[in-house]
Amino acid sequence: MALAIFDLDNTLLCGDSDHLWGDFLVGLGVVDADRYKQANDRFYREYSEGKLDIFEFLRFSLKPLSEHTTDTLYAWREQFVTEKIEPIILPAGLQLIQKHRDAGDTLLIITATNAFVTTPIAQRLGIEHLIATTPEMIDGCYTGQVEGTPSYKEGKIERLNQWLANNHHNLDGSYFYSDSHNDIPLLEIIDKPIAVDPDEALTQHAQNRGWSIISLRK
Numbered sequence: 052m053a054l055a056i057f058d059l060d061n062t063l064l065c066g067d068s069d070h071l072w073g074d075f076l077v078g079l080g081v082v083d084a085d086r087y088k089q090a091n092d093r094f095y096r097e098y099s100e101g102k103l104d105i106f107e108f109l110r111f112s113l114k115p116l117s118e119h120t121t122d123t124l125y126a127w128r129e130q131f132v133t134e135k136i137e138p139i140i141l142p143a144g145l146q147l148i149q150k151h152r153d154a155g156d157t158l159l160i161i162t163a164t165n166a167f168v169t170t171p172i173a174q175r176l177g178i179e180h181l182i183a184t185t186p187e188m189i190d191g192c193y194t195g196q197v198e199g200t201p202s203y204k205e206g207k208i209e210r211l212n213q214w215l216a217n218n219h220h221n222l223d224g225s226y227f228y229s230d231s232h233n234d235i236p237l238l239e240i241i242d243k244p245i246a247v248d249p250d251e252a253l254t255q256h257a258q259n260r261g262w263s264i265i266s267l268r269k
Contacts, residue, residue, distance in 0.1 A: 053224035117195030
């Protein structure tokens with residue numbers, strides 16, 4: 052039974068859930084619209100360019116979680132998934148997930164996007180195991196801080212190794228599907244790395260390494 056690992060944003064989704072959540076908050080009117088959108092767009096550009104300071108971004112993106120009750124946040128999140136995520140779930144991504152499920156593989160999403168945003172998305176996709184950046188909670192409330200290592204770039208390897216140890220699994224015969232050059236460190240240690248609708252930098256790297264390149268959008 053192999054491990055089938057999926058990146059989430061721009062891989063199984065035709066869009067970025069982290070960036071969309073920021074835009075959703077702007078649309079709700081619960082953040083300063085102009086300043087928040089400008090910063091949200093800047094962080095997304097920096098991520099795309101491989102220049103993101105993950106801790107600066109997390110201070111920005113997790114702060115709204117500390118400013119509202121969990122009941123309010125969860126109600127917003129439910130609306131967000133229905134309105135913003137459901138339309139960008141790729142049917143071919145669902146078919147790929149089912150292919151691995153039918154093969155008896157263990158399904159895992161690993162994403163830099165925080166677990167508050169991604170937990171219901173993983174549930175919607177029918178994937179039990181999720182590694183995501185963890186927002187800190189104290190006494191049932193979000194603090195606006197990150198807990199542990201963000202699952203970003205080399206941090207994904209650290210978090211995956213922790214998961215493997217805790218779940219008595221290994222990478223023999225493993226798959227990893229991703230669109231982003233930020234995931235090259237993890238792709239390099241996987242038995243079957245697969246670039247999915249990859250960005251320019253990952254396309255070049257995948258071609259040089261002889262990796263499979265597929266599209267879930269055509």
